[in-house]
Each structure stands twice: as structure tokens, then as C-alpha cells.
Amino acid sequence: MDAIILQTLNGLDKGSAYALIALGLTLIFGTLGVVNFAHGALFMIGAFCAVFLQRLLSLSTVTIDETQKDFLGNPLKVETPYVHNWFGPETGAAIIDWSVPLAILFAIPVMIAVGFIMERGLIKHFYKRPHADQILVTFGLAIVLQEVIKYFYGANPIPTPAPDALAGAVDLGTLVGFDPNVIIYPYWRLIYFFFAALIIGAVFAFLQFTTFGMVVRAGMADRETVGLLGIDIDKRFTIMFGIAAAVAGLAGVMYTPINPPNYHMGMDFLVLSFVVVVVGGMGSLPGAVAAGFLLGVLESYASTTWATTTIPGINQIIIYLVAIIVLLTRPRGLMGKKGVMEE
Amino acid sequence: MLGLNKKDFNLLLIVMALALLAPFLLNPFPSDSGLAQFNAGYPDLMQKFVIFGIFAIGFNILFGLTGYLSFGHAAFLGVGSYSCVWMFKLLGYNVLPGIMLSVVTSGIFAYLIGIVSLRRSGIYFSILTLAFAQMSFALAYSVLSNPKFNLTNGETGLQVYADDPQIFHSASAPDLPHLFGLSMRATEKLQIGAWEFQFNAGYYLCAIIMIAMFYLSIRIFRSPFGMMLRAIKSNNTRMNYTGLNARPYTLAAFVISGMYAGLAGGLLSAMDPLAGAERMQWTASGEVVLMTILGGAGTLIGPVLGSGLIKYFENIFSKINSTVLHNWFSFLPEGLEDLMVTLIYPFVGKGWHLTLGVMFMLIVIFLPGGLVEGGQRVKRLFKRRKSSDTDDEATQSTPAE
Numbered sequence: 023m024d025a026i027i028l029q030t031l032n033g034l035d036k037g038s039a040y041a042l043i044a045l046g047l048t049l050i051f052g053t054l055g056v057v058n059f060a061h062g063a064l065f066m067i068g069a070f071c072a073v074f075l076q077r078l079l080s081l082s083t084v085t086i087d088e089t090q091k092d093f094l095g096n097p098l099k100v101e102t103p104y105v106h107n108w109f110g111p112e113t114g115a116a117i118i119d120w121s122v123p124l125a126i127l128f129a130i131p132v133m134i135a136v137g138f139i140m141e142r143g144l145i146k147h148f149y150k151r152p153h154a155d156q157i158l159v160t161f162g163l164a165i166v167l168q169e170v171i172k173y174f175y176g177a178n179p180i181p182t183p184a185p186d187a188l189a190g191a192v193d194l195g196t197l198v199g200f201d202p203n204v205i206i207y208p209y210w211r212l213i214y215f216f217f218a219a220l221i222i223g224a225v226f227a228f229l230q231f232t233t234f235g236m237v238v239r240a241g242m243a244d245r246e247t248v249g250l251l252g253i254d255i256d257k258r259f260t261i262m263f264g265i266a267a268a269v270a271g272l273a274g275v276m277y278t279p280i281n282p283p284n285y286h287m288g289m290d291f292l293v294l295s296f297v298v299v300v301v302g303g304m305g306s307l308p309g310a311v312a313a314g315f316l317l318g319v320l321e322s323y324a325s326t327t328w329a330t331t332t333i334p335g336i337n338q339i340i341i342y343l344v345a346i347i348v349l350l351t352r353p354r355g356l357m358g359k360k361g362v363m364e365e
Numbered sequence: 366m367l368g369l370n371k372k373d374f375n376l377l378l379i380v381m382a383l384a385l386l387a388p389f390l391l392n393p394f395p396s397d398s399g400l401a402q403f404n405a406g407y408p409d410l411m412q413k414f415v416i417f418g419i420f421a422i423g424f425n426i427l428f429g430l431t432g433y434l435s436f437g438h439a440a441f442l443g444v445g446s447y448s449c450v451w452m453f454k455l456l457g458y459n460v461l462p463g464i465m466l467s468v469v470t471s472g473i474f475a476y477l478i479g480i481v482s483l484r485r486s487g488i489y490f491s492i493l494t495l496a497f498a499q500m501s502f503a504l505a506y507s508v509l510s511n512p513k514f515n516l517t518n519g520e521t522g523l524q525v526y527a528d529d530p531q532i533f534h535s536a537s538a539p540d541l542p543h544l545f546g547l548s549m550r551a552t553e554k555l556q557i558g559a560w561e562f563q564f565n566a567g568y569y570l571c572a573i574i575m576i577a578m579f580y581l582s583i584r585i586f587r588s589p590f591g592m593m594l595r596a597i598k599s600n601n602t603r604m605n606y607t608g609l610n611a612r613p614y615t616l617a618a619f620v621i622s623g624m625y626a627g628l629a630g631g632l633l634s635a636m637d638p639l640a641g642a643e644r645m646q647w648t649a650s651g652e653v654v655l656m657t658i659l660g661g662a663g664t665l666i667g668p669v670l671g672s673g674l675i676k677y678f679e680n681i682f683s684k685i686n687s688t689v690l691h692n693w694f695s696f697l698p699e700g701l702e703d704l705m706v707t708l709i710y711p712f713v714g715k716g717w718h719l720t721l722g723v724m725f726m727l728i729v730i731f732l733p734g735g736l737v738e739g740g741q742r743v744k745r746l747f748k749r750r751k752s753s754d755t756d757d758e759a760t761q762s763t764p765a766e
Contacts, residue, residue: 153488154432158654
């Protein structure tokens with residue numbers, strides 16, 4: 023029982039990442055009808071926003087302290103980050119420590135801007151082209167973005183730790199009556215899950231309860247009619263693209279303490295997120311979210327020693343197997359609507 | 366001739382000439398000149414040209430004719446490579462059984478994947494094939510290399526070891542891949558003046574197979590079967606309404622192109638008896654898509670051109686480093702030289718993939734028909750200029766509009 027709970031929890035954080043990326047993919051597909059192969063790259067850029075902010079905050083001045091000597095007998099060089107000088111040592115250290123959560127504030131405008139530029143500059147010209155062309159051009163864009171990041175940050179993963187206060191683990195088992203030390207779960211993964219739930223909730227609420235969201239939903243259902251009613255639907259869809267980019271970026275920012283970011287992390291997630299979207303049903307937002315969590319948890323179950331000894335390697339292929347079975351039995355995915363990508 | 370019309374036969378002749386004379390054509394610069402680094406006439410690279418040519422020709426049969434964009438074709442390349450190395454391990458270094466088995470296994474593999482993925486079309490198909498390829502990659506990389514059942518040898522890559530059975534291996538046969546005693550690495554060198562030309566046995570084997578495969582693809586393009594595939598691309602719904610079941614045709618095209626990929630994989634192993642899982646990764650699948658698009662999807666010669674160009678640039682670009690760049694721009698004043706080097710440096714050497722990505726985007730955006738379309742546009746431009754000259758005289762009396 024405790025093992026099942028632990029694996030469920032373990033699956034939730036990966037599932038959250040899948041759900042967030044798949045949500046963004048579905049938003050873009052549902053509004054603009056474009057299959058965005060560069061969405062994984064947006065996730066990766068988000069993660070590197072956190073890296074960038076961390077490096078930016080750690081920029082230091084070097085002063086020579088004559089009173090202290092290093093082991094060679096030379097005067098000791100002391101590096102003081104600028105934030106220490108500006109806000110005092112304690113606040114400064116705290117700011118650097120909390121760079122990942124702070125990166126959320128930084129990433130939102132950056133990602134929205136990146137989304138706008140992508141949509142206006144490139145994808146806009148591909149609405150009337152076949153799906154294959156859209157896939158290809160976004161695939162090319164993904165390669166370019168990856169290589170640009172690689173050029174600046176190198177190919178190795180960059181450790182980006184969570185704040186010290188949130189670095190430990192919590193003994194969840196004792197809260198619900200298990201023995202101590204049975205269900206231990208890192209704080210940050212718990213935070214990631216709640217953060218993902220919050221974002222997903224916010225996106226749904228935005229679409230459901232605002233006038234803007236209503237217009238967007240109307241546009242998803244029938245773009246032409248909304249246009250005929252005198253509403254500039256293109257502008258709203260561009261904004262939705264920016265929001266989708268921001269969702270992917272935030273997923274990336276918060277994922278950095280779990281897995282140190284490297285330049286190809288986006289592609290690794292993208293392939294799985296596509297599978298998630300297909301399983302959930304193309305164009306269905308709840309489907310994407312549900313399938314994301316479902317597959318994340320399933321993958322985690324398949325990684326238990328019991329599963330891997332019964333069927334070796336099941337943890338590597340479970341998601342694909344599920345996708346194949348779902349597509350063969352329910353070709354539209356779990357919650358797919360009729361008429362989306364039927365041809 | 367050979368069941369081809371005159372135009373196609375000429376095309377075949379051109380490809381034949383290009384492939385057979387490649388050691389001369391790709392070696393235009395004397396070997397001691399500064400431009401020698403642009404030479405491509407050495408066996409390793411020439412083999413890659415033709416092998417990836419086969420891969421792209423096969424991919425084009427699927428994508429160019431039916432419009433089904435497979436993002437997992439590298440899986441078949443990998444399966445072909447592994448089966449060929451297994452033949453080396455079990456039977457001996459003769460390449461023939463290895464290549465044959467790689468075609469057969471990849472065909473079976475393609476059939477199995479095709480049955481499932483061809484149930485959907487459009488992006489669903491792309492995603493499904495991508496998922497299958499990633500699954501094969503994951504399997505080959507980790508699962509199928511456990512000590513009990515070691516099929517792929519994981520990260521190290523599958524290779525031939527001294528204690529492998531190799532039951533047909535005779536003492537007289539070379540200890541390297543060979544074709545009935547002719548080593549694939551055997552290279553004849555011809556020195557003419559400052560030029561050195563290399564004729565490699567392995568290359569010529571690949572080139573002959575490539576020509577045969579090119580011929581086969583022309584026949585497929587011109588056959589009623591090829592027409593049917595084109596019909597699927599132009600309007601599948603209409604095909605269904607006329608009462609035709611399109612799936613057997615697409616499945617056949619998928620299996621054929623999978624077998625081409627397997628053949629290419631087998632040849633890769635035959636040239637260098639080592640097969641690794643990275644051949645199956647999505648980047649490799651993306652590369653073949655790029656080759657086909659760059660050359661011109663749906664055209665006969667396009668994939669061959671595309672694969673040659675990409676492999677050439679990959680090789681040349683990744684060799685350029687900052688010293689070479691500084692040499693090139695040394696004629697410029699100091700500051701300008703450094704500026705040029707800093708501007709170009711991210712695109713060469715290790716940054717070659719950036720160039721690839723940019724090229725890919727530019728081609729898709731501006732030239733969706735690839736190089737072949739580009740060539741036709743240029744040709745049309747010249748023709749129009751010529752004809753407009755004559756038109757002017759003829760229509761001078763009638764003012765326009």
C-alpha cells in the first residue's frame with residue numbers, strides 16, 4: 023500500500039510536467055491548428071530562464087582583501103555578488119538562494135515575448151500550408167533554439183538547486199498514519215505538483231470565466247463565424263500562443279531543481295508530450311491534462327522493481343505501449359472530439 | 366530502354382555517371398593545396414553519400430508519393446545495422462548474408478509498425494512513428510542489452526568479438542567485412558600530377574546497389590502502383606469514395622521504404638562493422654526528412670542530391686575551426702577579421718547543427734519543393750526571359766490591356 027502511494031506521488035511530478043506541456047500543445051493546436059514541434063524547446067528555454075537569472079544574480083565584483091591570505095600567501099580575492107552590495111549580505115544571499123522561484127516572475131514576460139515573436143514571425147505564415155510543413159518548420163526551429171542555447175550554455179547539465187528551505191524531504195506517511203520513514207517525498211516535487219495544478223486551474227478558469235476566454239473558446243469551435251461577428255480572433259489567438267508558451271516555460275523553470283537542465287531536455291519531453299496529447303485526444307484540454315498525469319503515474323508504477331523484474335524494460339516503453347493500445351481501441355484518444363484531425 | 370522512357374533513362378545515366386565517377390568528381394582540388402579540405406573524394410565520406418542516398422530514396426517513396434510523413438525511419442536503419450552485424454557475428458564477415466538479412470528484418474519490422482501506425486494519417490501518423498522509433502531506441506539502448514539476452518550491446522554498440530562463432534569464416538578470408546574475399550576497405554590509389562584519386566571496393570559496392578535502388582525507385586514512380594500512391598497523396602477521401610481501400614497501398618509503400626532504410630543500415634554496418642543505438646534516435650529520423658525535403662520530396666533525383674549535400678556540408682563544416690576561419694579572413698584588417706570570425710564561428714565546427722537547423726527552416730519556408738524546385742524556377746526564369754524577348758516582337762502592335 024505504502025509502495026503504491028509512493029509511486030503515485032513519484033509519478034505526479036513527471037506527470038505534472040507532461041500535463042503542462044501537453045496543455046500548451048493542445049492550446050496551440052486547438053486555437054491555431056498548428057502542430058508545434060518547437061514546444062519542447064519552449065520548455066527548455068523556460069528552464070534556461072532560471073539558469074540565466076541564477077547566473078545574473080551571482081554576478082560578482084572582485085575585491086582584494088589584504089588582511090587575509092590564500093594558501094599561496096597572496097592576498098585573498100573576495101567575490102561579492104552585486105546583490106550583496108545592494109541589498110546587504112543577508113537579503114542578497116536569500117535572493118540568490120531563491121533564484122528559481124524568482125525566475126517565475128522573470129520567465130513569464132520572456133516566454134510571452136518569445137511566443138509572440140514565434141507566432142507573428144514564423145508560424146503565422148504557415149496556417150494555410152499543409153500540416154507536414156508546419157511540423158517541419160517548427161522542427162527546424164526547435165533545432166535552432168536548442169543549438170543557440172547549447173552555444174551559450176554548453177552541452178552539460180547545469181545544476182540549479184531549489185532554495186535551501188525547500189530542499190529537504192517531508193515524511194508524508196506520518197501525516198496519514200503510516201510508520202515514519204516509509205513515504206518520504208521531497209518538498210520541491212510536492213511544490214511542483216501544486217504549482218502545476220495551480221497553473222492548469224488558472225488556464226481553465228481563464229478560458230471558462232472571462233470574456234476573453236469565452237471568445238477564444240468560440241473561436242476554437244468556429245473561427246470563421248467569430249471573425250464574421252467583427253472580432254479580431256487572430257489577435258486573441260496570438261495571445262493564446264503567448265500563454266501556451268508561458269505555460270511551457272513555467273513548467274521548465276520549476277523543473278530545473280528536479281532535473282538539471284541541458285539543451286536537449288525539451289526534445290526528450292516533447293516526444294512523450296505528443297504521445298500524451300494523442301492519448302488524451304487531439305484538441306481536448308481536459309484530455310491532455312488527464313492523460314499527462316495518468317501516463318506519468320503509469321510510468322512511475324512501471325519503474326518499480328517488481329514491474330521491471332517481471333517484464334524487463336517495461337518502464338522504458340510503457341507510455342508507448344499505452345499509446346498504441348489506446349489508439350487501436352479508441353482512435354480519437356481518451357477524450358477526443360469528433361471532427362478534429364479526422365481526415 | 367530498361368522499361369524507362371528517354372527522360373528517365375537519361376536521369377538514370379546521370380546518376381550512374383555521378384556515382385561511378387565520384388572519386389574524380391569529388392576531388393577537384395590538388396591534395397597539397399589549401400583547398401584540399403573541400404575535397405570529398407575519400408572512401409568514408411563517399412560511402413556515406415551513397416548509403417544515405419539509398420536511405421533518402423526509400424524515404425521519398427513513402428513521403429514523396431503518399432505524403433505520409435514518418436518521423437521514425439531511423440528505427441529501420443538501426444534494425445538493419447544490428448541484423449547485419451549479427452550475421453557477421455554468426456556466419457562470418459561476408460557482407461552478402463548480412464545485407465540480405467538486414468533488408469528482411471527491417472521489412473518485417475516495418476510491416477509490424479506500419480499495420481499499427483497507418484491506422485491514422487496526418488500528424489497522428491508522424492507522432493506514432495516517432496513514438497515507435499523512440500521506443501525502439503530505448504529498447505536497443507537499455508533493455509535488449511541485459512546480460513541474459515544481449516541483442517544490442519547497449520551503449521558500447523554491437524560489434525564482432527574474437528570468440529564469436531563465425532561458422533563460415535575461413536582462414537584465407539580477410540578479418541574485415543568482405544565480398545567473397547574482396548575486402549570492403551581495399552582501396553586503389555591513382556596518382557595523376559598533384560591529384561590523388563581513391564577507388565574503394567566498399568564504395569563501389571554501395572554505389573552499384575544505390576544505382577540499382579534508384580532504378581527500382583524510378584520504376585515504382587512510373588508504375589500503376591506509384592500512380593495509386595500519388596492518388597492517396599492528392600485526395601485520400603476521394604479514393605475511399607471510389608471504393609478503393611488505400612491502406613494496402615500505403616502499407617506496401619511503408620514496407621518498401623522501411624526495407625530501403627534497412628538496406629542502408631546494413632550497408633553502414635558492412636562498411637564499418639559496428640552498430641549503435643544512436644542510429645535510431647529521432648535526430649537521425651529528422652536528418653533523412655531534411656535530406657528529402659532539401660533535395661525535393663516527390664522528385665526522383667531530389668533525395669540523392671539532398672543526402673549528398675547534407676553529408677558533404679556536415680563533414681566540411683564540422684572540420685572548420687577558429688584557426689581555419691582566421692586564416693580565411695586574414696586579408697581583412699584586424700578588427701574586421703575578428704568580427705567575421707565571431708560571426709561565423711557559431712555556425713561551424715561543433716555548431717554545425719545550427720547551420721543545419723537554419724538551412725532546414727529556410728528551405729521549408731522559401732523553397733518547399735527543395736533544390737529541384739529551385740532549379741526549375743531558375744530554368745523557368747531563363748526560359749521566360751528568352752520567350753519574352755520573342756514575345757515582345759510578336760505582340761508589339763497590340764498594347765497590353
